[in-house]
Structures are given as structure tokens and as C-alpha cells.
Amino acid sequence: MATPIKDVILKENAPVTILFDKHIEFLRDYGKDDNNFEFGMTDYLRVSGMYWGLTALELLDQTHSSPQEEIVTYIKNCQDPETGGISACLGHDPHLLHTLSGVQILAMYDRLDAIDVEAVVKYVKSLQQPDGSFTGDKWGEVDTRFSFCAVATLSLLKRLDAVDVDNAVKFVESCMNFDGGFGSRPLSESHAGLIYCCLGFLSITHRLDLVKRDVLAWWLCERQLPSGGLNGRPEKLPDVCYSWWVLSSLTILGRLHWISGEKLKKFILACQDTETGGFADRPGDVPDPYHTVFGLAALSLLGQAEIKNVNPTYCMPQHVIDSMQLSPQILRD
Amino acid sequence: MHGRIKVRTSEEQKLQKQKEQQKKLVAYRMGMKQILSTRNKENYDPASLLLSGQLLSVNPDIYTLWNYRKEATLMELKENHSDAENGDEKSIEFCENELRLTEQCLLSNPKSYGSWHHRYWILNHHPKPNWQREFDLCTKYLSMDDRNFHCWDFRRLLVNKIGITLTDEIAFSTERININFSNYSSWHYRSTLQFLTDAESVAKELTLVQNAVFTDPIDTSAWFYLRWVLSNPNLRKTQKDELLEALEQLQELEPDCKWIVMAKCWLSGNITVLDKEHVENNVHYYKELIKLDPLRRGHYEDCLKIVETKID
Numbered sequence: 001m002a003t004p005i006k007d008v009i010l011k012e013n014a015p016v017t018i019l020f021d022k023h024i025e026f027l028r029d030y031g032k033d034d035n036n037f038e039f040g041m042t043d044y045l046r047v048s049g050m051y052w053g054l055t056a057l058e059l060l061d062q063t064h065s066s067p068q069e070e071i072v073t074y075i076k077n078c079q080d081p082e083t084g085g086i087s088a089c090l091g092h093d094p095h096l097l098h099t100l101s102g103v104q105i106l107a108m109y110d111r112l113d114a115i116d117v118e119a120v121v122k123y124v125k126s127l128q129q130p131d132g133s134f135t136g137d138k139w140g141e142v143d144t145r146f147s148f149c150a151v152a153t154l155s156l157l158k159r160l161d162a163v164d165v166d167n168a169v170k171f172v173e174s175c176m177n178f179d180g181g182f183g184s185r186p187l188s189e190s191h192a193g194l195i196y197c198c199l200g201f202l203s204i205t206h207r208l209d210l211v212k213r214d215v216l217a218w219w220l221c222e223r224q225l226p227s228g229g230l231n232g233r234p235e236k237l238p239d240v241c242y243s244w245w246v247l248s249s250l251t252i253l254g255r256l257h258w259i260s261g262e263k264l265k266k267f268i269l270a271c272q273d274t275e276t277g278g279f280a281d282r283p284g285d286v287p288d289p290y291h292t293v294f295g296l297a298a299l300s301l302l303g304q305a306e307i308k309n310v311n312p313t314y315c316m317p318q319h320v321i322d323s324m325q326l327s328p329q330i331l332r333d
Numbered sequence: 334m335h336g337r338i339k340v341r342t343s344e345e346q347k348l349q350k351q352k353e354q355q356k357k358l359v360a361y362r363m364g365m366k367q368i369l370s371t372r373n374k375e376n377y378d379p380a381s382l383l384l385s386g387q388l389l390s391v392n393p394d395i396y397t398l399w400n401y402r403k404e405a406t407l408m409e410l411k412e413n414h415s416d417a418e419n420g421d422e423k424s425i426e427f428c429e430n431e432l433r434l435t436e437q438c439l440l441s442n443p444k445s446y447g448s449w450h451h452r453y454w455i456l457n458h459h460p461k462p463n464w465q466r467e468f469d470l471c472t473k474y475l476s477m478d479d480r481n482f483h484c485w486d487f488r489r490l491l492v493n494k495i496g497i498t499l500t501d502e503i504a505f506s507t508e509r510i511n512i513n514f515s516n517y518s519s520w521h522y523r524s525t526l527q528f529l530t531d532a533e534s535v536a537k538e539l540t541l542v543q544n545a546v547f548t549d550p551i552d553t554s555a556w557f558y559l560r561w562v563l564s565n566p567n568l569r570k571t572q573k574d575e576l577l578e579a580l581e582q583l584q585e586l587e588p589d590c591k592w593i594v595m596a597k598c599w600l601s602g603n604i605t606v607l608d609k610e611h612v613e614n615n616v617h618y619y620k621e622l623i624k625l626d627p628l629r630r631g632h633y634e635d636c637l638k639i640v641e642t643k644i645d
Binding site for chain 1: 335336337338339351354355357358361362365369392394395396397399400403446450454480482485486489515517518521522524525551552553554557558561627628629630631632635
């Protein structure tokens with residue numbers, strides 16, 4: 001009773017080069033028509049969606065093509081005057097996920113002055129729990145994703161001192177598993193997305209010494225499937241977004257060379273939509289900005305020359321991280 | 334968008350679909366407008382509450398609507414609190430309705446963070462939460478999809494509430510593994526139960542995981558668990574030797590299976606004394622792995638470098 005390996009087969013006519021112009025068109029047009037169904041129905045994730053699309057454009061060196069002033073005003077209007085947190089869109093509630101996305105966009109445009117920074121700091125601080133964990137908003141959902149969002153936001157605002165970092169580290173450390181990976185809460189199963197969040201967290205707080213480096217890097221490199229694509233957990237299908245979660249994690253651990261970059265690149269390129277532009281999760285699926293930014297960012301880590309360098313911890317252009325004088329920890333040999 | 338296959342449609346079908354989509358978009362926007370315009374800190378509008386349930390059934394990721402329902406729940410419970418006669422009953426009915434909504438949302442989208450959280454939040458505000466019923470439901474869901482990590486996380490929260498014994502949970506995960514060896518989630522769950530504290534239990538565990546990898550050596554899940562069991566300090570040396578021998582035999586049947594070679598590396602790893610034969614074996618294994626598994630060549634080359642430093 002052998003279990004077949006879950007994977008996809010790349011077609012022979014799959015694209016093998018980056019369709020630059022198509023992607024730029026795809027990203028620019030996304031959201032231009034307010035009555036587009038997909039766009040209109042996803043207002044509850046708008047600010048994060050903007051971060052995906054705008055970062056993708058930035059990586060393609062198209063910063064001039066974004067209506068920056070409009071974007072800055074939009075985010076400014078999404079800051080909740082009561083709590084200081086940023087919401088997905090006007091009328092919706094503030095949440096840590098969108099707070100980070102909003103801060104990332106403003107940092108990219110060097111416009112953090114547009115929002116009330118102290119109010120954001122107060123908001124993030126208010127979400128830390130006695131055990132060091134963070135909730136996503138006032139309703140109490142705890143997740144290591146939020147630990148990452150909290151320290152990423154605060155570090156971009158240069159206010160990491162506002163929270164109890166030692167306690168926050170203790171919580172993240174308590175989420176480490178037998179395989180060296182991390183889950184969303186203590187004892188939760190390892191998952192590449194959450195491993196990225198926890199490694200990103202430890203990278204920002206400079207505590208990568210806590211990681212079982214080679215056990216974890218082995219688990220991560222085993223995510224590569226014969227198609228070249230990466231999955232997020234054992235026995236799952238490959239997906240472009242895991243190209244990012246796994247690859248950035250391996251980069252942070254200094255073990256990028258433990259997978260075949262060439263085969264991964266082939267897989268990511270095959271996930272491009274040759275008609276509309278954009279990347280999908282797998283070849284032949286519907287593309288979206290989320291998979292587009294993570295596909296491009298992964299190609300950047302793989303050394304694709306035409307794409308700007310991306311920072312593996314923040315998933316933002318490296319030049320932005322440099323000019324802000326941030327130096328997240330990365331393990332090297 | 335995950336796993337949505339792009340389909341070709343005719344112009345006519347496309348127009349028809351666009352029409353339907355526009356209707357849905359208008360309905361969504363009007364619904365949100367009504368809910369948000371009636372939202373206030375004192376009371377909730379029953380019609381808006383009903384509407385929010387309808388919108389969430391279609392899309393449980395609209396997080397603000399779950400928040401809205403939590404606010405309404407708190408208002409309802411507060412008001413019922415002052416009703417000594419029927420208050421409890423009314424609150425129970427309200428909470429049960431919330432549970433039904435989350436169940437409906439989870440059936441259509443079992444990975445919705447918002448639905449899972451709302452369910453747990455409601456149970457914690459429920460005057461008489463039926464944790465046993467939740468637990469049984471969770472067991473049922475896991476039998477439908479034993480890789481849903483939200484469901485495993487939920488189970489952990491419930492185990493804390495109703496005091497299920499460790500023995501019960503070990504038995505549960507053994508049962509899941511016997512149904513399907515290829516179940517990383519169940520193996521992971523076992524690793525969290527912290528029962529491998531003496532030589533006897535480690536020996537039994539090694540037998541279980543050994544059976545799994547020998548039944549289906551291509552499947553990866555159990556190999557990860559095997560590596561972890563092999564790192565247990567309570568493992569007897571005789572068992573290690575027996576396993577190595579069994580792996581040699583298995584390799585004759587499955588000469589291309591890299592996992593067998595890797596397991597041999599783990600068994601001869603941690604060389605503290607310089608044993609020439611061990612080192613040479615390891616060099617041989619890693620060279621074999623480079624051939625069997627070229628994707629991870631960089632990993633094996635790094636391992637090889639470490640081993641080779643041990644050769645004079």
C-alpha cells in the first residue's frame with residue numbers, strides 16, 4: 001500500500017523566462033476597476049493586498065508607477081483613532097496583520113510620518129499577553145504569526161523596546177517542535193509559513209541561537225518535490241507561496257544551497273499566467289497578487305538579476321531595510 | 334486563491350457569470366453597509382446580525398463580522414444576566430446559534446481561522462458549554478481530514494478543558510496512525526504527549542515507527558519521527574543494532590530508497606570516538622545519497638565535509 005508522492009507535473013510548454021511586462025500590467029491593473037468582482041469582494045484584506053501588490057511592483061523596479069500619495073492617504077484613513085491599529089479598509093476593525101502591512105508600505109515609501117506612530121506602538125503593546133505571546137486584535141486569538149507582526153512592526157518604527165522582548169522570545173521558543181520547526185501555538189504542528197514567522201521573529205530579535213539549525217534546515221529542504229516546487233508540510237502539494245516561506249527560512253539559516261535552486265526556479269516560472277500575467281499557486285491555476293509577490297521574492301533570493309534584492313526577514317526591498325539601518329540577524333557559515 | 338483551476342468559458346458564459354457576480358458584489362456591499370451603519374456600543378440590530386451570518390456563511394474570512402457578532406454576544410449575555418427567570422436559557426440559545434453558524438462555516442471552509450476562533454470564544458462565554466460534544470465533533474472532523482492543523486489545535490484546547498488522560502490520547506493517535514501511516518499530524522501529536530521517558534516505552538515506540546517505515550519506505554512522514562525517536566537517550570543499543578540490520582535487508586528490496594540510507598547515517602551518527610570504519614561508512618552513505626537524491630546535493634555535501642574532517 002504505497003502512498004504516491006503528491007506533486008504536479010510541469011508541462012513542456014510552460015514559461016521559462018520572467019514575463020516582466022505582463023506582471024507589471026497585471027499588478028497595475030489590479031484594483032483599477034473598483035467593480036471588479038474579485039477585488040470588490042476582498043476589501044476585508046485590502047491593506048495586506050496592497051502590500052503584496054506594491055512590494056511586487058517595487059521588486060520589479062516600478063515604484064514610479066504607483067499612486068503613492070493616494071496610497072499613503074488610504075492607509076492613514078485606516079488607522080483607528082481609538083486604538084491606533086490599522087484596519088484592512090475603511091469601516092473594518094484594526095488588526096495586527098494590516099498594521100504590519102500598512103507600516104511596511106509606508107516604510108517602503110519613507111512616509112511613516114503620515115500616521116500616528118506612537119498610537120501604533122501603543123496598539124501593538126496592548127496586544128502582548130502575560131506569557132509573552134501576541135493576539136491579532138482585542139478578541140484574543142493567539143498565534144506566532146502575530147508575534148512576528150508585532151516585532152516586525154515595532155522594529156520598522158524603531159520601537160522594539162516598547163514590548164517585553166525576552167518574554168516574547170520565550171513564547172516563540174515554546175512553540176518549537178520535535179522536528180525543529182514551529183507551529184502557531186505551543187505543541188502545534190510545524191508549518192513552513194509559521195516557521196518563517198518564528199525565524200523572522202528570532203532574526204529581528206537576534207535570537208537565532210535558539211534554533212536547532214540543521215535539524216530544521218533538513219526538514220525545510222525536504223519540502224522540495226520532484227517537480228522542483230516546495231510544499232509547506234510533509235505529504236502536501238507544492239505551492240508558490242511556500243517558495244517564499246521555505247526559501248526565506250533557509251536563507252535566514254544560511255542553508256539556501258540545501259535545495260536545488262535551478263529546479264525551484266523552473267517551478268516558479270511555470271506558475272506564471274502567460275495571458276494575464278501574475279503568478280498562481282500552481283501551474284494552470286488563477287493568478288493573484290499574493291502568489292505574485294512571493295514568486296518574485298523567491299526568484300530574487302535565488303539570485304535573479306532583473307529583480308531587486310529582497311530582504312528574507314521582512315519581505316521588503318533590501319535597499320529599504322539598508323536605508324532604515326535595520327540589520328536583522330542571518331546565520332552564515 | 335489556492336487551488337483554483339483556471340477554466341475556459343465562452344463569451345456568453347462569461348457575460349452571464351459577470352452578471353451574477355455583479356449581483357453578489359452589490360449584495361455584499363449593501364449588507365456590509367447596513368451592518369456597519371447600525372453597529373454601536375449599546376445594542377445590536379437583530380436584522381443586521383442575521384445578515385452578518387449570511388455573509389459569513391459565504392465568506393468566513395470577513396473578520397470584522399466575527400468581531401461584530403462577539404460584540405452582539407456580549408450585549409446579549411449582559412442583558413440576559415439581569416433576567417433571573419429565563420436569562421440563562423436565552424443566553425444558551427443565543428450561543429448555540431453561534432455554534433451552529435461556525436459549524437456551517439467550517440463545513441464549507443475547514444481552514445477558516447476566524448470560524449475556529451469564534452467557536453472557541455463562544456464556548457468560553459457559553460453558560461453551559463458541552464465540552465464532551467465538542468470533543469466528539471473534533472474526533473469526527475479529524476476522521477474526515479487528519480491533516481487539518483486547526484482541528485488538532487482545537488483538540489488540544491479541549492483536552493485541557495475536559496481532562497482527557499494521556500493514555501486516551503496516545504491510544505487515539507495510535508488509532509489514527511494505524512488507519513493511515515502517512516499522517517505527519519498524528520506523528521507530530523505523539524511527539525507532544527511526552528511519554529517516551531523510559532527504555533520500555535521507547536522500545537515500543539521504535540517498533541511502531543519501524544513498522545510504518547518498513548510498510549511504506551517511500552512515504553516521508555514516519556521517517557522524520559524515526560529520526561527523533563533515534564535521538565532519545567533511553568534507546569537501547571541492541572535495538573539500534575537490530576534496526577541497522579533490518580535496514581540492510583530492506584535496502585536489498587528497495588535499493589533506490591534514499592530514506593534507508595539516511596537512517597543508516599543517523600544510526601552511525603554522533604561519532605564521539607574516532608572509529609575509522611564508522612567514518613568510512615558515512616562517507617560512503619553520503620556519496621550514495623548525492624546520487625539517489627540530487628535535489629538536496631548541497632545538504633549531503635555539507636554533511637560529507639563534516640565527516641571528512643574526522644579522517645586524519
